[in-house]
Amino acid sequence: VLGHRGIPYRSYYCASKFALHGFSEAIRSEFKKHGIDVMVVSPGRTKTELFDSPLEKGVEPPWPEPEPVPPERVAKAIIKGIRKGKAEIIPHIWGQGMVFLSRVFPRIMDRILDRYS
Numbered sequence: 001v002l003g004h005r006g007i008p009y010r011s012y013y014c015a016s017k018f019a020l021h022g023f024s025e026a027i028r029s030e031f032k033k034h035g036i037d038v039m040v041v042s043p044g045r046t047k048t049e050l051f052d053s054p055l056e057k058g059v060e061p062p063w064p065e066p067e068p069v070p071p072e073r074v075a076k077a078i079i080k081g082i083r084k085g086k087a088e089i090i091p092h093i094w095g096q097g098m099v100f101l102s103r104v105f106p107r108i109m110d111r112i113l114d115r116y117s
Contacts, residue, residue, distance in 0.1 A: 001044045001095035005102040005109065008117035017042075028087065039081055042099070043074045044092030066094040 002010060003017030021040055028038040047068035069092050077091035090096045102109045 001042045001090060001092070001098055003040070003042060004099045007113055037082075037085065039078075039086055040088040041074075041078055041081070042088065042090045042095060043069070043077075044090065044095035045069065046071055046074050066092065 002014045003021035006014040006018075021042075024038050024040045031038055045066055045068040047070055074091050077089050081089035090099055098109075101112075
């Protein structure tokens with residue numbers, strides 16, 4: 001999801017996700033003529049071992065974060081996206097909302113995020 005919206009204190013992570021998103025969009029067009037589909041997966045917070053990492057313990061962002069979704073839910077969304085030929089999937093409802101608000105009301109998202117920077 002952070003490939004759609006930069007947030008305070010995560011610029012390094014957002015930059016890498018923006019790059020992957022742009023790269024995926026570019027190769028989607030290039031590979032289409034070869035019968036290869038490219039789908040962007042923006043899973044949002046997913047319950048993985050990353051949250052058990054010593055680097056992540058005790059590091060809480062200054063904003064409320066949603067509960068991570070189980071990886072099985074993300075996997076099901078990926079399979080469904082492949083079957084439907086989606087260009088992108090965002091399995092987490094929170095992520096869908098964030099991307100929607102960022103696209104439709106970018107200045108409102110700016111004001112929301114400004115509270116935490």
